[in-house]
Structure formats: structure tokens, C-alpha cells
Amino acid sequence: MTDPVLTVRGSRWISIACVSDLRGRLNFVETGKGLDFLPRRIFWLHGVPPGHRRGRHGHRQAEVVLVALAGGCRVHLDDGKVKEAVTLGDPGKGLHVGPLIWHELSDFSANAAILVLASMPYEEAEFVRDHDEFKRLAAARVA
Amino acid sequence: MTDPVLTVRGSRWISIACVSDLRGRLNFVETGKGLDFLPRRIFWLHGVPPGHRRGRHGHRQAEVVLVALAGGCRVHLDDGKVKEAVTLGDPGKGLHVGPLIWHELSDFSANAAILVLASMPYEEAEFVRDHDEFKRLAAARVA
Numbered sequence A, B: 001m002t003d004p005v006l007t008v009r010g011s012r013w014i015s016i017a018c019v020s021d022l023r024g025r026l027n028f029v030e031t032g033k034g035l036d037f038l039p040r041r042i043f044w045l046h047g048v049p050p051g052h053r054r055g056r057h058g059h060r061q062a063e064v065v066l067v068a069l070a071g072g073c074r075v076h077l078d079d080g081k082v083k084e085a086v087t088l089g090d091p092g093k094g095l096h097v098g099p100l101i102w103h104e105l106s107d108f109s110a111n112a113a114i115l116v117l118a119s120m121p122y123e124e125a126e127f128v129r130d131h132d133e134f135k136r137l138a139a140a141r142v143a
Helices: A131-142 B131-142
Strands: A011-015 A017-021 A024-031 A041-046 A054-059 A064-070 A073-078 A083-088 A093-097 A102-106 A113-118 B011-015 B017-021 B024-031 B041-046 B054-059 B064-070 B073-078 B083-088 B093-097 B102-106 B113-118
Touching (some): A041 B064, A054 A131, A064 A083, A064 B064, A064 B113, A083 A093, A102 A131, A113 B064, B054 B131, B064 B083, B073 B093, B083 B093, B102 B131
Antiparallel strands (some): A017 A024, A041 A113, A041 B024, A064 A093, A073 A102, B017 B024, B041 B113, B064 B113, B073 B083, B073 B102
């Protein structure tokens, strides 16, 4: 089954390989197998109370893949021109978000655990946290 | 707070760094920050029905870190001499399992999602799936 195509640039759904049998499901990624970067930082969001948002930034260079390991949330993507919101809620689907894509996560379910694999170690200077600055950088890129 | 020490050799609890505020919790690892290897394979177990076990092998070389991102399970460790069972159920605690430690996972809660970070890509020859062979290899190592 083909994954739905996103209209936001630099973002796509990834079908994550799965070994499924009577003993449950195992989803896996390796560099070259569902993942086109080496994960240098891995983090997970959980216990997000109703009404709160996470993310709200873009990365200058880093790529990330988001997967809902439990529960789910909405992800709002913005490439500076096009905005799109998608639902993250399947442990077998990853959302790849490229550099200079503003992303916000909202509507976390009570049990949500969202895994994020990032292509770079944490580096604050690499985050764009001001939306106006993001718009300028995105406009410069797509120009 | 010091993590409880395991009696099984080559295994330990890891406190995973956490950024916690009104917007929920974010746990993170990087190589050198909670993780002493570069994760080359990342997988997650979920939908494991009651009564089923996972794992049931040792690795010749690979190290793994297990974290319960949602729900939990029991982990049975065996270094060839000492056996120990622990509960995995905290998204802020990783269980580091070194090479040649037999490990089995049981008693998955209905909502369990168990994240595993492995130091090597998947390679079947690197798994020891026969417990007698494991015992021979473990005995040779600790001799």
C-alpha cells in the first residue's frame, strides 16, 4: 500500500518494516532500512497534558522521524508556503520531517508516547524557534 | 538517586535524562549522554498478547538498551551463572543488556510499547538462540 503523499515539501510518510506473528509486533528501522540517516539523538515525549503543544520549531539542518509508539497526536507541518496537519497514531508509520519545516504537535491522547529519531545531536543553535525567522529562512530557501 | 545495581553481570539500569515541565516530559539519549554506543538498529515491540514471551536469546556482540515507552513487562536476565528478573515500566529508565546475556521478556501489559536500541544492525548469525549453546559460550567467557 502506498503511503499518502504530503503536500508540504521535505516531508513524507515512511512505512516501517514489521515482523508480526502470534507473539505480537516488532517494528524496526536501521540506516538504509526505512531511515536514510544515522540516528544521533533519540527522544520520546509522554505525559503531555490536554491542550498543550510540543515542537513549535524548525531545524536548520536536522531531519527527524516521528512515530507514535502508543496513543497519538496531531502534527502541524509548515514549509513556509504550505501548511498541513496529519494524525500520528500508528507504530508502523513514521513521519519524516526535513530541515526548515516548522512542526508543532498537538492533541496528544492521554497515553501518547511519541518517539523521535533525529539526525543530529542536540544543538540549540540549530533550532529555529522564532516563526518570523523561520518564514524568512524558508522563503530564502524556496526562492 | 542511584539506580539499583543488578547482580547479573554486564547489565545495568540507566537513568535517562528528562526535561519535564507543564507541557509534559521529554526523555532523551545521545551517544555519550546515557548511551555508550551509537544506535545502529532501533525497534519496538507492541501488541504482545498475554502469555507470550519475546527475546529468548543472547547476542554474541550486540549491546541493547530497553525502555518501556508505554505500559511495561518483566525482563528475565541470565548471565550463565546468575539469573535475575526485573520490571521494565518507566520511560525514564533504560535497561542496558550487554553481550552474552540471555534475555526474555514476559508479562507485557496490554498497552506495552517497548523500545530497544541496539549497537549493531540486524545480523542473524550474531544471535545465540539455543540456550545450551548460550550456556557454553557464557561458561567459556567467565572461566
